[in-house]
Amino acid sequence: MAKLTFVGGIHPYDGKELSKDKPIQEVVPGGEMVYPLSQHIGAPAKALVAKGDRVLMGQKIAEAGGFVSANVFASASGTVKGLEPRRVATGDMVMSIVVENDGLYEDVGFVSRESSEGMTREEIIGIIREAGIVGMGGAGFPTHVKLSPKEPEKIEYVIANCAECEPYLTSDYRRMLEEPEKLIGGLKILLQLFPGAHGILAVEDNKPDCIALLKKMTMDERRICVKGLKTKYPQGGERQLIFAATGRRINSTMLPADVGCVVNNVDTVVAVHRAVMEGRPLMERIVTVTGDAVNSPGNFRVRIGTDYSAVLAAAGGFKGQPEKIVCGGPMMGFAMFGLNVPVTKTATALLALSKDDVAAMEPGPCINCGRCVEACPGRVVPSRLADYAERFDEEAFVANYGMECCECGCCSYVCPAKRQLTQEIKSMRKILLAKRKKA
Amino acid sequence: MSEFYKVSSNPHVRSRAATNGLMLAVIVALMPAAGFGIYNFGPRALTVILVTIASTVLTEFLFGIYKWKVKRDGKGFWQRTTVTDLSAVVTGLLLALNLPVTMPLWMAALGGVFAILVVKMLFGGLGQNFMNPALAARCFLLISFPSAMMAFDCDAYTGATPLAALKAGEQVNVLDMFLGHTGGTIGETSALALLIGACLLILLGVIDLRIPGSYIVTFGLFVTLFGGHGFDPAYLAAQLFGGGLLLGAFFMATDYVTRPITIRGQYVFGIFLGLLTGIFRVFGSGAEGVSYAIILGNLLVPLIEKWTMPVAFGHRKGGRRHEK
Numbered sequence: 001m002a003k004l005t006f007v008g009g010i011h012p013y014d015g016k017e018l019s020k021d022k023p024i025q026e027v028v029p030g031g032e033m034v035y036p037l038s039q040h041i042g043a044p045a046k047a048l049v050a051k052g053d054r055v056l057m058g059q060k061i062a063e064a065g066g067f068v069s070a071n072v073f074a075s076a077s078g079t080v081k082g083l084e085p086r087r088v089a090t091g092d093m094v095m096s097i098v099v100e101n102d103g104l105y106e107d108v109g110f111v112s113r114e115s116s117e118g119m120t121r122e123e124i125i126g127i128i129r130e131a132g133i134v135g136m137g138g139a140g141f142p143t144h145v146k147l148s149p150k151e152p153e154k155i156e157y158v159i160a161n162c163a164e165c166e167p168y169l170t171s172d173y174r175r176m177l178e179e180p181e182k183l184i185g186g187l188k189i190l191l192q193l194f195p196g197a198h199g200i201l202a203v204e205d206n207k208p209d210c211i212a213l214l215k216k217m218t219m220d221e222r223r224i225c226v227k228g229l230k231t232k233y234p235q236g237g238e239r240q241l242i243f244a245a246t247g248r249r250i251n252s253t254m255l256p257a258d259v260g261c262v263v264n265n266v267d268t269v270v271a272v273h274r275a276v277m278e279g280r281p282l283m284e285r286i287v288t289v290t291g292d293a294v295n296s297p298g299n300f301r302v303r304i305g306t307d308y309s310a311v312l313a314a315a316g317g318f319k320g321q322p323e324k325i326v327c328g329g330p331m332m333g334f335a336m337f338g339l340n341v342p343v344t345k346t347a348t349a350l351l352a353l354s355k356d357d358v359a360a361m362e363p364g365p366c367i368n369c370g371r372c373v374e375a376c377p378g379r380v381v382p383s384r385l386a387d388y389a390e391r392f393d394e395e396a397f398v399a400n401y402g403m404e405c406c407e408c409g410c411c412s413y414v415c416p417a418k419r420q421l422t423q424e425i426k427s428m429r430k431i432l433l434a435k436r437k438k439a
Numbered sequence: 440m441s442e443f444y445k446v447s448s449n450p451h452v453r454s455r456a457a458t459n460g461l462m463l464a465v466i467v468a469l470m471p472a473a474g475f476g477i478y479n480f481g482p483r484a485l486t487v488i489l490v491t492i493a494s495t496v497l498t499e500f501l502f503g504i505y506k507w508k509v510k511r512d513g514k515g516f517w518q519r520t521t522v523t524d525l526s527a528v529v530t531g532l533l534l535a536l537n538l539p540v541t542m543p544l545w546m547a548a549l550g551g552v553f554a555i556l557v558v559k560m561l562f563g564g565l566g567q568n569f570m571n572p573a574l575a576a577r578c579f580l581l582i583s584f585p586s587a588m589m590a591f592d593c594d595a596y597t598g599a600t601p602l603a604a605l606k607a608g609e610q611v612n613v614l615d616m617f618l619g620h621t622g623g624t625i626g627e628t629s630a631l632a633l634l635i636g637a638c639l640l641i642l643l644g645v646i647d648l649r650i651p652g653s654y655i656v657t658f659g660l661f662v663t664l665f666g667g668h669g670f671d672p673a674y675l676a677a678q679l680f681g682g683g684l685l686l687g688a689f690f691m692a693t694d695y696v697t698r699p700i701t702i703r704g705q706y707v708f709g710i711f712l713g714l715l716t717g718i719f720r721v722f723g724s725g726a727e728g729v730s731y732a733i734i735l736g737n738l739l740v741p742l743i744e745k746w747t748m749p750v751a752f753g754h755r756k757g758g759r760r761h762e763k
Contacts, residue, residue, distance in 0.1 A: 007752075012452055091446070167452070239753060251753030324445045335446040356445045357453040364458055364524065365566040369695040371456065373702065379752040381700060401751035409450030416456040417566075423448040 003205070005230035006240040008377040010410045012233060012331070014206070015168040019290045022298035024174050027287075027314045033101050033305035034086050034342035035061060035072050036094040040134040041141045042068030047097055053080045057107040058281055061097050064129070070142045070345075071132035074099060075283035075303035077106040089327035089334045089341050096342070099305070110279040116189050121152070124193055124276060131275035132282045132345075137161060137236070137265030138328060140346040143272065146264070147193055149257035155194040156260035159245055160187050160269050162203040162210065163229060163236030166329030169349050171286035172266040174299040176203070176210040180217055183266060184224065186273030190264065191223055197262075199224040202245045206231040233331060234408040238263050240377050252404050287343060289315035293322035293352035302343050308350055309339040315350075323356040331409040364417040372411035372421055378404045382411035386421045389428035397428055405429060458565075462525035464645045468636035469532055469690065475632040476625035480540040480595055484625045488535040490544045494551030495531030496522055502560045526565050530554050533573035533690060536626025537683065537730070538580070541590045550576040570737045571697045574687075574730050581730070596622035602681040602726040605674070613673055616680040623682070630680040637689035649705040650698060650712075651688040655679065657713025665721050684716065687729035697737040704740075704747035711743075712736045 038044040043065035055061055055074040062072035078101045086096040116124070129144035149155060160183065164172040176183060187199045201218070203211050205228040218224045229235050229244045239250055241263060248259040256263050264272075267285055274280045283304055290297040295316030302311055308327075312318070326333040327341070328348050372382040380401045388397040397403075402425060411421040477484045503520030531551055538547055554576035559568045581588045591600050598604075600623045601611045615621055619629025627633075640646045659675060668674040679685070692698060692712055699708050712732050719728025750756050 010454070012454070243752075249753040251751060254753065322444065324447075324451060326451055330452040331450045333449060333451065335444070335449075335451060337443055337446055351451075353451065356447075356451070358447045358451060359445050361453060365564065367458055367461075367526075367566045367695045368698075368700050369461065370700045370702075370705075373700055373749075377752065379749050381749065383700065400748060401754065404751040404754070407449070412450050413452065414454050414456065416454075416458050416461055418453060418457070420448075422450060426448060 003230040004227060004244040005232055005235065006243050006377055008375055008379065008410065009232040009234060009240070010375050010413055011231075012167050012413060015290065016170050016173070016206070018168070018292075019288050019297040019299055020170040020173055022170075022174075024178055024286060024299045024301050025314065027300045027302045027306060027311055029076060029101055029303050029306040030310045031101055032081070032307065033074070033076050033078065033099045033303070034096045034307070035074070035099070035305045036086065036088050036096040036342065036344060037062050037072065038094050039072065039140060039304075039344040039346060040070045041139060042066060042070070042145075044095065045069060045072050047083055047095075049080045049097060051080055051082050054078070055080060055099060057105050058110060058283060059108050060132075060281070061099075064132075064142075068142055068145050070134050071130065071281070072097070073132055073281040073283050075305050076101040077104050078102040087337070087341055088344060089336055089347060091334065091337070112278045113276075116192060116276050119192070119276075121193050124189060127276050128272055130281070131271070133268060133271045133275060134282075134345050135265055136267035136271065136285055136345060136348075138332060138346050138348055143264065143268055146262060147190070149255070149262070151257075152194055153196055154260055155197045155257060155262055157200055157246055157262070158187065158190045158194060158197050159200045159202055159241060159261055159263045161236055161238075161241055161263050161265045162201055162207075162214075163241060164207070164266075165204060165231070165233045165236040166331055166333075166348070167233065168290045168351055169288050169329050170290070171288045171299055171348055173207055173210060175266050175270060175286055176207070177213065179270060180213055182270045182273045184214070184217055184221070185277065186269035186271075187224060188221075189272055189276050190262070190269065194262070197223075200245050201226045202229055202241055203227070204229050204231045204235055233410065234377055234406070237377060237406055237408055239406065252406075282345060285343070285345065285347065287311055287347055288349040290349065291322070291326075291352035291354075293318050293320055293354040295319045304343055304345055306343045307339070308336075308341050308343060311343060311350055312339060312352075318352060320354055322352040322354050323359070324353045326351040326353070331413070332407065361418040363419050366417055366419060369416060371414040371416065375410040375414045377408060377410065378406055380404055382421045382425065383419070385428075386419060386424040389424040392428070394432065398432070403429060403432065459523060459525045461645055462529050464640060464643050465529050465690070466525065466532060468639045468645075469529075469536065469626070471632035471635045472536060472626040472629060472686070473532065475619050475629040476536065476540075479619055479628060480593060480625060484540045486544065487538055487540060487542055487547050487625060488532065491535035491538070491547045491551045492528055492531035494548040495527045495534070495555045498552050498555040499527040499560065502556065521564055524565060527555055530559070530572045534576050536686065537573065537577045537624050539588065539591050539624050540593050542587055546580060546584055546587055550580045553579050566696055568696055569740070570734055571691050571694045574691055574733055574737075577730050578734055591622040593622070598622065600682070600726065601677060602720070605677050605681065606726045611677050611681075613676045613680065616677060627683045627686045630685050633685040633689060637685070640689070646689065646693040649702070650692050650709040653706045653709030654688045654692055654712045654716075655684070657710045658684065658716050659713075661714060661717030662721060665717065667721075678720070682720075682727050683729040687716075687733055688712075692733050692736070697740060699740050699743045699747065701744055701747040701749055703749070704743045707743050707747060708736055708740065711739065
């Protein structure tokens with residue numbers, strides 16, 4: 001049987017051996033916790049607390065600013081120091097609530113339940129919305145919106161994205177190995193929302209232990225199956241994952257629900273389980289700290305709002321001077337100026353590289369070799385799109401499917417001339433999207 | 440510890456592939472053919488090769504030195520010479536392999552200057568030429584100095600090249616053609632040496648079989664149907680091993696810059712070249728046809744690309760080209 005996969009893609013050095021065998025450890029946060037009001041796609045949340053207020057762990061400190069938005073919760077107890085713009089991993093200044101952590105971790109009292117049986121759709125989605133859960137694979141799309149398609153009865157597959165195709169990252173891998181029951185439990189809760197749907201745990205085949213474990217644990221589950229996917233970047237991209245797991249195709253103008261699918265990342269599914277069964281809102285996530293410039297790479301359970309310097313300290317600090325630090329993986333992560341940035345809901349990793357490939361390489365002229373065309377999972381012609389973007393030829397860019405780019409970075413990775421293909425296309429898309437929004 | 444790290448937009452890693460690495464791979468892959476040419480035709484072949492390469496490299500080097508460029512912000516700078524990408528060496532080597540060993544050296548040098556200056560640099564340098572520089576120079580020399588270019592009598596061989604003999608209705612030794620013990624240009628005679636180089640390029644992932652495969656298969660079908668010999672394995676083999684077909688199909692039709700970038704377009708391009716070469720060889724006045732076929736094919740590349748632009752993932756063919 002042909003392996004489940006997609007056309008295109010690349011096989012970069014995956015660096016997962018640095019941290020894959022390191023069990024998840026707790027990080028003790030520093031004195032200051034920073035909660036940006038915008039850690040998700042959609043409207044920023046509205047602050048509910050003011051300077052001087054005492055907050056408890058698990059207290060809602062900011063409320064969703066619309067339907068497509070998400071609540072923010074305090075992940076420690078302490079006193080609100082202020083509401084001020086802080087720099088986040090993407091480099092933007094975002095209005096944030098700053099809390100001085102008193103180290104007591106006094107909580108609001110979480111009410112857990114034995115079983116989710118008999119709960120209605122509205123109840124479950126209500127809990128997920130209240131818990132401030134967003135897509136934790138990196139995009140940060142509010143999960144309750146994803147779970148509320150126009151026609152829920154048409155959903156046939158609920159896919160847990162366990163691919164983790166991004167090089168270096170092992171947080172989802174550790175989560176699957178250490179808390180598989182929560183992943184499966186969370187998926188069952190999601191399946192409760194869509195009575196006609198089947199659950200798919202889609203795992204890349206470089207994690208055979210996860211596949212075996214999940215298969216064993218879901219043996220008696222009639223509605224859940226485990227699918228091993230070919231290891232290739234970007235196998236965990238939403239469009240590539242849906243195609244590999246179900247053979248259905250979506251483009252940038254469609255939602256997964258248009259082909260009967262709902263896709264959620266491992267950490268998101270676990271967060272759903274935690275919210276519904278334990279009554280705990282989204283307060284923490286798993287972060288991989290890795291790269292050749294980190295002393296002891298590993299996987300860490302980090303409270304949202306913790307400063308990256310505390311996360312790095314837990315991994316033993318830097319060995320030598322890194323040239324580049326990245327929030328997320330090397331393909332789609334954000335390079336950061338410094339470490340004084342809070343961990344947000346969408347922060348998958350801290351990657352420290354002692355050598356920066358990009359700065360070391362001078363872009364040359366395109367030799368038309370076509371490697372980008374073969375690597376592009378969106379099946380477009382990146383070298384031409386980058387030309388159109390350089391000339392700001394909007395018509396040609398759109399006509400040649402420039403808006404279909406998912407910014408996965410494959411084209412820039414393979415380019416022998418070291419052109420900044422993804423970057424050109426990305427900025428053109430940003431401009432055009434902003435223009436459309438305005439119109 | 441410094442708090443300012445390097446920042447750039449994603450992705451933050453790059454593959455090891457590099458332009459000069461690819462060019463080096465092509466040079467290495469041409470070594471068997473060049474080596475056999477020197478062995479077959481004697482030391483003068485080496486002189487021709489070196490003179491041609493020197494003229495292409497020197498032309499590109501000098502052109503690079505004298506290039507003043509102005510950036511968008513109005514600031515000017517001296518453009519660095521582009522010789523280090525090794526593409527001029529590839530052009531020079533390919534051109535030399537397409538010349539007869541008796542070629543006067545000044546003509547070979549002139550060909551190198553024409554290839555780099557007129558065909559490549561005047562159109563914007565690497566990546567901007569619309570014709571294969573080596574082949575354009577070969578055609579330029581063919582038209583300018585037909586007798587020198589067709590002088591295949593040398594110390595080692597006299598008489599017609601195998602293809603010309605074939606055209607005249609004479610018998611040829613297919614095994615000699617495969618090994619390369621025949622007259623012809625320096626690099627085209629040995630099918631074996633060319634195939635070794637081609638295999639290397641395919642294994643290294645520098646080229647794939649789309650263009651050479653569709654080219655050779657189409658050409659084979661064409662000469663079987665219209666060659667007037669029916670299905671005659673000896674005739675077919677002689678046609679495939681003879682002349683510049685293998686050199687052209689594996690090393691020149693696959694030239695990145697002048698072949699379509701779209702995957703479907705590459706098949707179309709290969710089939711088109713096969714048909715043209717067949718027409719030129721079977722119905723043309725000369726025995727050769729590969730050079731002109733590839734040059735003409737190069738001219739059609741923009742059209743082929745326009746017709747074969749891929750449809751993005753998740754879109755349907757003939758569907759809306761524009762989003763809502």
